[in-house]
Amino acid sequence: MKWSEMFTSSVGKKWVMALTGLFLIIFLIVHAGINACIWANDGGTMFNKAAHFMGSTVLIRIAEIGLFLGIFLHIIQGYMLELQNRSKRKQGYAVPMGNKGSKWYSRSMALLGTILLMFFILHWWHFWVPARFIGHEELTEININGVHMHNMYNLMQFTFSELWVVLVYVFACFSLCWHLVHGFQSAFRTVGVSNSKYLTLIKNVGIGYSVIISLAFAMMPVSMYLGWV
Amino acid sequence: MEHYSMNLTLKVWRQKNKDSKGAFETYPVKNISSEMSFLEMIDVLNEELIREGKDPIAFDHDCREGICGMCSMYINGRPHGPWQQNTTCQLHMRAYKDGDTIVIEPWRANAFPVLKDLVVDRSSFDRIIQAGGYISVNTGSAVDANAVPVEKDNADAAFAAAACIGCGACVAACKNSSALLFVSAKVSHLALLPQGGPERKSRAMNMVAQMDKEGFGSCTNTGACEAVCPKGISIENIARLNREYMMAGAGSDK
Numbered sequence: 001m002k003w004s005e006m007f008t009s010s011v012g013k014k015w016v017m018a019l020t021g022l023f024l025i026i027f028l029i030v031h032a033g034i035n036a037c038i039w040a041n042d043g044g045t046m047f048n049k050a051a052h053f054m055g056s057t058v059l060i061r062i063a064e065i066g067l068f069l070g071i072f073l074h075i076i077q078g079y080m081l082e083l084q085n086r087s088k089r090k091q092g093y094a095v096p097m098g099n100k101g102s103k104w105y106s107r108s109m110a111l112l113g114t115i116l117l118m119f120f121i122l123h124w125w126h127f128w129v130p131a132r133f134i135g136h137e138e139l140t141e142i143n144i145n146g147v148h149m150h151n152m153y154n155l156m157q158f159t160f161s162e163l164w165v166v167l168v169y170v171f172a173c174f175s176l177c178w179h180l181v182h183g184f185q186s187a188f189r190t191v192g193v194s195n196s197k198y199l200t201l202i203k204n205v206g207i208g209y210s211v212i213i214s215l216a217f218a219m220m221p222v223s224m225y226l227g228w229v
Numbered sequence: 230m231e232h233y234s235m236n237l238t239l240k241v242w243r244q245k246n247k248d249s250k251g252a253f254e255t256y257p258v259k260n261i262s263s264e265m266s267f268l269e270m271i272d273v274l275n276e277e278l279i280r281e282g283k284d285p286i287a288f289d290h291d292c293r294e295g296i297c298g299m300c301s302m303y304i305n306g307r308p309h310g311p312w313q314q315n316t317t318c319q320l321h322m323r324a325y326k327d328g329d330t331i332v333i334e335p336w337r338a339n340a341f342p343v344l345k346d347l348v349v350d351r352s353s354f355d356r357i358i359q360a361g362g363y364i365s366v367n368t369g370s371a372v373d374a375n376a377v378p379v380e381k382d383n384a385d386a387a388f389a390a391a392a393c394i395g396c397g398a399c400v401a402a403c404k405n406s407s408a409l410l411f412v413s414a415k416v417s418h419l420a421l422l423p424q425g426g427p428e429r430k431s432r433a434m435n436m437v438a439q440m441d442k443e444g445f446g447s448c449t450n451t452g453a454c455e456a457v458c459p460k461g462i463s464i465e466n467i468a469r470l471n472r473e474y475m476m477a478g479a480g481s482d483k
């Protein structure tokens with residue numbers, strides 16, 4: 001197999017989707033873990049320290065490049081896959097199969113992914129771009145135990161004081177949940193897990209993961225909007 | 230169950246040949262017995278069409294007992310009709326009641342072009358088999374049948390995969406027109422048996438390459454194939470093929 005076949009053959013493409021998808025699944029655990037520090041009820045100290053740490057070592061800067069490569073590979077390959085798959089049936093059916101045999105979210109991965117992509121752009125604009133490049137008037141400086149750092153907590157509270165932003169974030173988490181309910185178990189099938197005892201376990205763990213991660217992310221803007229933290 | 234007879238409305242895809250456009254035609258059928266098979270019901274309609282001097286509906290069929298895989302009709306939005314693990318030829322009219330409307334379409338996929346009416350060209354499947362769905366055996370005197378031991382679980386799984394009759398319903402049901410259930414059944418069948426060992430790697434690579442060349446799509450594990458497969462082929466076979474493919478591909482020199 002030539003390297004290029006990872007991106008051109010029908011099965012190779014799926015391996016790329018699965019490996020990048022699994023990588024994103026791991027990333028989300030780290031991301032949610034750090035953000036959960038906002039619930040420490042200490043005015044954001046713990047969260048700011050964690051966020052500062054994530055920007056302070058060269059290893060994490062390298063991981064960030066890996067993350068962007070992974071996301072873009074997943075997105076580009078995802079659209080290629082969807083477009084090519086759609087082109088394989090020029091003439092469709094008069095009576096569509098609908099839900100007879102498959103779940104709506106398993107057939108809507110590209111749609112759910114597109115919602116996620118649009119959300120990412122907004123999300124990067126809200127936090128990543130100000131923190132890394134252009135700053136923001138609500139992104140003040142703070143001094144914790146003699147270390148200067150960004151007050152990301154402040155920027156978060158400002159961002160989530162707008163209702164429409166909170167609603168968009170919650171909607172994106174809803175899409176994430178359905179993308180992952182299918183994607184989590186699908187990724188393991190794609191990388192060749194065929195034993196039914198594991199598949200049953202993976203399916204259940206996948207549902208648990210999808211619901212917990214999405215709910216955790218959704219509760220962050222909600223908590224801030226409602227003034228819980 | 231009690232016998233009954235029914236009148237139905239059929240909407241059938243009619244297409245003169247590969248190059249013509251095709252359209253649905255509506256046919257009323259009367260006095261259909263609940264004991265008839267679906268194909269017998271079409272036979273009744275065809276005899277009437279012939280009597281009227283019209284062109285009968287072309288459809289594929291051979292054994293009419295669920296073993297050859299020739300019959301192929303997409304009935305009311307489901308390949309092989311409403312019953313589970315069932316072929317069109319084994320569908321019986323007791324699945325319907327008086328006054329029903331039934332829409333009948335051919336399998337739809339670029340890799341299965343319509344030849345006439347409900348008949349599609351499935352020779353793409355034959356070419357996938359020719360690319361690797363076999364084992365090479367030396368000529369000479371036959372080996373004793375029990376000379377090669379096979380583990381029972383593997384024998385059972387290989388047997389279950391070998392049940393695939395190559396009907397193509399999996400492709401017809403798949404939103405991506407993927408043939409992976411078919412290909413994975415054929416690859417699994419041989420990969421699980423010692424006789425399939427020598428050509429194991431080239432088989433997985435070559436069959437997938439041929440499948441791609443024929444214009445089938447990529448699997449996204451929606452499970453629609455498994456739901457309509459008349460032989461209950463499990464999508465666990467697809468996971469096995471994904472593994473076989475990468476083991477063979479990543480381990481190759483080229």
Ligand code: HEM
Binds near residue numbers: 109
């Ligand atoms: C945090 C973000 C995301 C995560 C964690 C994620 C995760 C996954 C996983 C695990 C899979 C299953 C791979 C497989 O079946 O082998 C998958 C598939 C897919 N993803 Fe994503 N994804 C994300 C974002 C996106 C985005 C932004 C798009 C945009 C187009 C997208 C499009 C797709 C498509 C089209 C598939 C193929 C469906 C399939 O093969 O089952 N994903 N994703």
Ligand code: SF4
Binds near residue numbers: 392410411460462
């Ligand atoms: S896997 Fe099932 S649906 Fe597909 S060709 Fe074989 S028997 Fe038909």
Ligand code: FES
Binds near residue numbers: 296317
């Ligand atoms: S005609 Fe042989 S399986 Fe239906």
